[in-house]
Amino acid sequence: MSLRAKLLLPLLLIGVLMGAFLFGKWIPDSLTNDEADHLKMAGQHLDSVAEGLIPLLLGNQLDIVHENLTALKKKNPAWTDIRLTNGTDKQLYPLASAQPPKDSPNPDMRTLHKPIAYLNMNLGTLSVQINLAPALENARRENRALALIIFCMLAIVMAVTVFLLEFAVRRPVHLLADASKRLARQDFDTVLPKIGRDEVGALVGSFAAMRDSLRDYHADLLHEITERREAEEALRKLNATLEQRVAEELARNREKDHLLIQQSRLAAMGEMVHNIAHQWRQPLNSLGLIVSNMQDDFRFNTMTPESMAQDVERVRRLLEKMSTTIDDFRDFFRPDREETQFDVAEAAKQAIFVIEATLKNNHIDLAVDTPSGLTVTGFHGQYAQAVLNLLANAKEAIIGKKIDNGQIRIQLAEQDGNAVLTVDDNGGGIPEAVLPRLFEPYFSTKEQGSGVGLYMVKMIIERNMHGHVAVANIENGARFTLLVPLFKEN
């Protein structure tokens, strides 16, 4: 049921009840009381008239009685009929010849009978017919006016109530309900009723505040959802490409390592040219000797086909040896892209071969104890490069400290399924302070040092060959250890 109906129904009910009370009880009661009052007054009047008639009746002065009653009737127009009978019910007034009063259709006609007695003597009865209509009509008119006023007031109260209800409560509440529905559909731009100072105004005010905070909250939420979606999308894309990117990055790193190692090997080229020159010095001298011998033989005619063949054979062997030297160097420089099984002693020997001439030139003694037969898996050339880097560092330490009897010892042994190679020197060792930083890339204490030598050793042994590199100070020098797991055939 609507609010309007809820408020109007009781008002209507009150109206009906009031109408019923007015017309069913109050007005009839009031008319009855009026009638009773009138009759009472008439009765009193009649009493005094009857009392005045007593002496006239006792004295049988009927003509005066007639006069009096006629005058009385004239004076009271509402008294439509006055009748006087004597003790034997004989009519004295009006004269018996006069017509008895007709039964009147007037419902407001009342008849009063007043017995007249004196000292227990019945003198007669005075009867009066009274027309109450004019008096009662007056009362009825007043009552109707009163009822009309009451109904008008009730109607005004109802109209004012309905008006107030409509404009102060129902419309704002209706608008609020509408706004709530729109709010539920996330429409925040609904028009709200004006904010008054009454309770409905307070309600509208709180609703507006609620709507504003909801709007802000909704905007924040949308913003957050968008951000989260974007982040999720980015994450999804990242995830999709992550594996590929990791693989690419790994491949790129590996490629970089290879390049670095290759560059470093080229840097050792100077060292090797020096070595080739040294290696070739002896066969070149021999060649020179053979050539001058041949020249002498020719000059002194002592050249025989045998001696010629012998000399040619010696030259051929010397050239072969020189060629082998070149091949050895070429092997060292050949980049190895494939993992293979190789003998650690072979790789060590390659490194030694590259540097031994320089060591000899600097009067550094090299002791080699590298038994063959220890096979590992990895890059042959890289391992040789690692050993060469250690030998070069040892050499530089000895030269740097100007050690007279420079000594380097390289040893290889099997230990718990690993090939363990150590390089010892007597170059004075490494200060404790720099020990933890030794394998960092670009860490160097040398003026010309690039600081990549040991970093590369660590990468080759630990990352590429799953081994381990260690450093320690020993008596007068340093010891570097390369540990690589042995190849296991399954």
Ligand SMILES: Nc1ncnc2c1ncn2[C@@H]1O[C@H](COP(=O)(O)OP(=O)(O)OP(=O)(O)O)[C@@H](O)[C@H]1O
């Ligand atoms: N055997 C050694 N004795 C004393 N110090 C050493 C020895 N080996 C390495 N070091 C120290 O470790 C540092 C780093 O060596 P690393 O081989 O990485 O770089 P570098 O020799 O300085 O330069 P690069 O080898 O790149 O030309 C060296 O500068 C040196 O101070």
Ligand SMILES: [Mg+2]
């Ligand atoms: Mg170095």
